[in-house]
Amino acid sequence: MPTKLWLLACSLMIATTQLVASPKIEHWQTTNGGQVYFVSAPELPMVDIQVVFDAGSARDGQLAGTALLTNAMLNEGAGGLNADQIAVKFEDVGAHFSNSSRRDMAALSLRSLTTEDALPAALTMFTDILTKPDFPLDSFDRIQKQILISLQAEKQSPSAIASRAFYSGLYGEHPYAAMPIGNEVSVGQLNLAVLEAFYKQYYVANNATVILVGAISKQQAEMIAEQLLSGLEAGDKPTKMNKVMPLAQAKQVVINHPSSQTHIVMGQPGMNRGDADYFALYVGNHILGGSGLVSQLSNEVREKRGLSYSVYSYFRPMRELGPYQFGLQTRNDQAQQALSVMKQTLVDFIDKGPTEAELIAAKQNITGGFALRVDSNSKIAGYLAVIGFYDLPLTYLDTFKQSVNAVTVEQIKEVFSRRIDADKMVTVLVGGQQLGATK
Amino acid sequence: MQMFKNIKLGYYLLLAIPTWVSADVTEYQLENGLKLIVKEDHRAPVVVSQVWYKVGSSYEHNGITGISHQLEHMMFKGTENLGPNEFSKIIAANGGSENAFTGRDYTAYYQILEKDRLEVSFRLEAERMRKLVIDEAELIKEHEVVAEERRMRTDDKPQSLVREAFNATAFVNSPYHHPVIGWMSDIKNYKADDLRDWYQKWYAPNNATVVIVGDVQAEEVYQLALRYFGPLKAEVIAELKPQIEIEQRGKRTIEVRAPAELPYFMMGWKVPVVKTSDDSLLWETYALEVLAGVLDGGNSARFSRNLVRGEEIAASVGAGYNLFSRLADVFIVVGTPVKGKTVADLQQAVFVQIDKLKTELVSDAELKRIKTQVVANAVYERDSVSYQATQIGMLDTIGLDWQLSDAYVDNIQAVTAEQVQAVAKKYFIEQTLTIAELIPLSLDNNQQSQQAGDNNAH
Numbered sequence: 001m002p003t004k005l006w007l008l009a010c011s012l013m014i015a016t017t018q019l020v021a022s023p024k025i026e027h028w029q030t031t032n033g034g035q036v037y038f039v040s041a042p043e044l045p046m047v048d049i050q051v052v053f054d055a056g057s058a059r060d061g062q063l064a065g066t067a068l069l070t071n072a073m074l075n076e077g078a079g080g081l082n083a084d085q086i087a088v089k090f091e092d093v094g095a096h097f098s099n100s101s102r103r104d105m106a107a108l109s110l111r112s113l114t115t116e117d118a119l120p121a122a123l124t125m126f127t128d129i130l131t132k133p134d135f136p137l138d139s140f141d142r143i144q145k146q147i148l149i150s151l152q153a154e155k156q157s158p159s160a161i162a163s164r165a166f167y168s169g170l171y172g173e174h175p176y177a178a179m180p181i182g183n184e185v186s187v188g189q190l191n192l193a194v195l196e197a198f199y200k201q202y203y204v205a206n207n208a209t210v211i212l213v214g215a216i217s218k219q220q221a222e223m224i225a226e227q228l229l230s231g232l233e234a235g236d237k238p239t240k241m242n243k244v245m246p247l248a249q250a251k252q253v254v255i256n257h258p259s260s261q262t263h264i265v266m267g268q269p270g271m272n273r274g275d276a277d278y279f280a281l282y283v284g285n286h287i288l289g290g291s292g293l294v295s296q297l298s299n300e301v302r303e304k305r306g307l308s309y310s311v312y313s314y315f316r317p318m319r320e321l322g323p324y325q326f327g328l329q330t331r332n333d334q335a336q337q338a339l340s341v342m343k344q345t346l347v348d349f350i351d352k353g354p355t356e357a358e359l360i361a362a363k364q365n366i367t368g369g370f371a372l373r374v375d376s377n378s379k380i381a382g383y384l385a386v387i388g389f390y391d392l393p394l395t396y397l398d399t400f401k402q403s404v405n406a407v408t409v410e411q412i413k414e415v416f417s418r419r420i421d422a423d424k425m426v427t428v429l430v431g432g433q434q435l436g437a438t439k
Numbered sequence: 440m441q442m443f444k445n446i447k448l449g450y451y452l453l454l455a456i457p458t459w460v461s462a463d464v465t466e467y468q469l470e471n472g473l474k475l476i477v478k479e480d481h482r483a484p485v486v487v488s489q490v491w492y493k494v495g496s497s498y499e500h501n502g503i504t505g506i507s508h509q510l511e512h513m514m515f516k517g518t519e520n521l522g523p524n525e526f527s528k529i530i531a532a533n534g535g536s537e538n539a540f541t542g543r544d545y546t547a548y549y550q551i552l553e554k555d556r557l558e559v560s561f562r563l564e565a566e567r568m569r570k571l572v573i574d575e576a577e578l579i580k581e582h583e584v585v586a587e588e589r590r591m592r593t594d595d596k597p598q599s600l601v602r603e604a605f606n607a608t609a610f611v612n613s614p615y616h617h618p619v620i621g622w623m624s625d626i627k628n629y630k631a632d633d634l635r636d637w638y639q640k641w642y643a644p645n646n647a648t649v650v651i652v653g654d655v656q657a658e659e660v661y662q663l664a665l666r667y668f669g670p671l672k673a674e675v676i677a678e679l680k681p682q683i684e685i686e687q688r689g690k691r692t693i694e695v696r697a698p699a700e701l702p703y704f705m706m707g708w709k710v711p712v713v714k715t716s717d718d719s720l721l722w723e724t725y726a727l728e729v730l731a732g733v734l735d736g737g738n739s740a741r742f743s744r745n746l747v748r749g750e751e752i753a754a755s756v757g758a759g760y761n762l763f764s765r766l767a768d769v770f771i772v773v774g775t776p777v778k779g780k781t782v783a784d785l786q787q788a789v790f791v792q793i794d795k796l797k798t799e800l801v802s803d804a805e806l807k808r809i810k811t812q813v814v815a816n817a818v819y820e821r822d823s824v825s826y827q828a829t830q831i832g833m834l835d836t837i838g839l840d841w842q843l844s845d846a847y848v849d850n851i852q853a854v855t856a857e858q859v860q861a862v863a864k865k866y867f868i869e870q871t872l873t874i875a876e877l878i879p880l881s882l883d884n885n886q887q888s889q890q891a892g893d894n895n896a897h
Contacts, residue, residue, distance in 0.1 A: 043482045044482075044818060044821055044822060045818060046818050046819060083738075083748055084739065084744050084748065087738035087739035087743070087744070088739045090739075091736075091737045091739045091808050092804075092808050092811065094811045094812045094814060094815025096819070097738075111819060113818060118815070142748065142751055145751075145754075145777060145778065146777075148778070149701065149754045149775070149777065149778065152701055153701055155700045155882060156699045156700045156701065156879075156882060157596075158595060257882065258698040259590075259594075259595040259698075260594050261591060261594075291531060292527075292531075292536075293515070293524065293527045294524065294527050294531045299524075303523070303524055303580075304580075305580065306579070306580035306587075307583070308584070309584055309591055310591075329591050331586075331587065331590065361528070361531065361532050364532045364534060365531045366534075367534065368532070368534020368535075369536060369551075369552075369553065370534070370553075371483060371484050371485050372485055372534070372535075372536060372551050372552075374483070375485045375824065376483070376822045376823055377822050378822055
């Protein structure tokens with residue numbers, strides 16, 4: 001639907017997502033093996049609850065899109081109620097339900113008031129969706145059609161086309177290569193039996209992480225977590241995924257598209273959560289392309305040359321090596337120029353590293369803005385999900401500033417030259433006319 | 440949209456005394472006309488600082504469309520005492536995040552900082568409120584950046600092209616006719632002096648509102664504002680011409696042909712907004728807001744229930760109404776049909792839903808559900824200091840009392856089923872309807888080439 005405020009935001013790409021700050025985290029297990037993470041936030045009469053499973057598209061197996069469609073089916077019918085009735089149950093009490101499925105994680109989320117007439121009703125419905133999905137056939141047919149339409153919509157978006165080609169080029173045979181939404185062929189082949197089997201295998205307590213942030217006591221949080229998971233089988237944690245292989249050689253993919261801009265995405269496998277080089281890579285990239293308008297990339301591409309509205313680089317740390325991704329969009333006839341500036345900026349950074357002054361500025365930015373990262377329940381819940389899902393230490397937030405401050409120029413230089421190879425990048429260009437003239 | 444009750448003090452004193460005080464909001468006015476609104480929110484040790492100017496694309500005339508947005512970009516490019524991009528560097532070094540946005544009715548700049556850094560924001564914002572330097576060389580580069588922004592946001596997005604063409608058709612003489620980012624030929628032809636004039640005209644303390652939300656004490660913020668904004672000189676601010684949209688005398692339909700895969704349409708009816716309504720008809724705007732909720736207020740609303748599920752005719756369908764804008768607006772419906780159905784089929788199904796609103800009263804259960812959601816959302820919104828600040832700044836800048844934000848829940852609660860039916864009958868009429876349809880052109884010139892080993896693309 002159209003945005004309510006017709007805002008035109010001026011820029012600043014999102015830098016690498018990062019855990020920070022120190023709310024008091026409590027952690028325990030449910031009786032059937034689910035991991036629970038709780039932060040008490042008594043100020044507002046509301047609670048955010050998420051249940052996260054290692055059940056993203058990395059677990060798709062043969063048919064890409066299995067995980068996403070399974071996740072999307074959960075609120076289509078549960079405990080004998082249909083999609084209409086489920087929607088009414090939540091909205092009658094002002095609760096927000098949402099589901100999502102990406103490469104690593106599949107999640108179900110609930111935001112509700114903590115009042116007597118709202119929370120118990122919302123929780124009952126949420127629990128049924130989690131533990132008693134009905135997988136109705138008519139819903140499956142409709143959602144399958146809608147996903148096929150979304151796949152069609154991708155084809156009119158140069159950025160979506162670029163993203164698909166990028167992941168495919170980056171990950172080859174690894175499960176991360178596929179887009180979570182799948183493709184026309186795989187989605188067409190899906191059926192209910194596949195989804196129900198996926199649900200049965202992965203939506204189990206031993207594979208569940210429960211996040212609670214809000215105006216509830218620890219005792220209430222314990223009861224809620226038990227209630228949510230008690231209807232699930234204990235099950236098993238999924239087996240470890242294959243490692244991501246480094247790229248053997250550079251790859252370039254050029255896709256013609258009738259757009260006035262060329263969208264460029266470049267990168268290689270980057271780092272995982274809990275990576276030993278995490279902080280040196282994170283702080284280094286912050287200087288190179290992760291700090292919005294003040295990054296080196298923004299300075300070279302946008303400030304000095306006016307080549308692109310947005311230019312960025314970020315690590316997306318995942319269970320296995322997530323992408324280290326660079327990107328920009330520019331008028332077709334200057335695509336090659338913009339790409340070489342972006343690439344040269346990376347080459348120079350690997351070569352020379354940051355200056356001492358740049359490192360100090362980056363540390364000031366990251367640590368000085370520490371409080372901003374956890375200034376709302378929804379942000380805290382997001383960080384808890386990452387801590388819980390990736391088994392990061394509970395002290396991670398407490399030691400974050402220290403870890404950032406400990407990074408040196410030498411470490412950044414060393415880690416970038418060891419981990420990042422500018423000669424082995426996947427580069428995707430999607431755009432119009434002028435591309436035909438390039439190699 | 441707070442849950443507490445405001446207490447409006449029944450007196451107004453000069454200077455240094457808050458002009459309004461409520462449970463946690465305090466409003467001040469400086470001698471130079473600058474308005475300061477402080478909302479204390481002590482949940483987290485952060486503060487959001489926003490400076491709102493009463494200027495946006497609806498203040499612009501043809502030929503310079505988008506100039507407010509271009510000026511917003513130039514506000515980061517140097518002042519008498521700050522070099523290009525230095526503003527952003529100082530904010531970054533203080534751990535802040537910052538940005539700016541331009542709308543039809545406002546231009547706003549913000550920083551989010553740890554609470555003890557508010558002074559940095561005030562020092563820099565006061566500097567660029569009166570001491571901007573528009574440098575020719577910087578402007579030439581920034582033209583290109585904005586042109587790229589337009590290509591990205593609009594030119595290469597078929598649905599954005601439809602929205603732009605729709606507005607340019609629905610609005611004839613209202614400045615809502617032209618896009619916030621401006622027409623490309625205007626973007627390419629602003630001169631440095633155009634921007635200097637625009638800045639001189641609108642950027643002054645008596646045309647600005649500073650909104651602060653966070654872990655601060657109002658009186659301390661006021662003292663800080665006096666120190667930094669107090670010395671700035673006021674400007675004579677021009678009075679805007681009313682530019683009231685002419686009466687629409689019949690349905691307007693247009694087609695937009697663009698490379699695309701999916702069909703799409705946008706339609707809208709002329710409707711009033713809070714700012715343009717007489718007190719006696721103010722209820723209409725809240726009834727329209729509730730009506731938007733009946734159609735599209737969540738997964739249980741009629742569009743999802745009947746058109747996405749139910750008839751399974753819409754791949755997506757949405758309704759939108761913005762009751763807080765400076766000038767009269769449109770109530771919009773957009774949609775994409777499922778495969779095998781046409782735009783006409785989906786429009787027909789939408790009209791059936793609209794007709795039902797005219798002929799049948801909304802059920803008590805639906806009405807109650809929408810009101811419950813509004814009450815709950817008013818709590819959820821308080822999870823974000825930025826959202827709270829934006830609500831206050833937006834209302835004030837379009838010329839409304841920001842306390843309407845608090846009254847919003849009560850005004851929605853007061854809406855009856857009969858009122859929803861009445862506004863449906865009154866405003867959803869063919870005479871004021873505009874429809875824009877996207878006619879997809881083939882994208883089919885895709886050729887993919889893979890070049891393993893070739894890393895050097897010059």
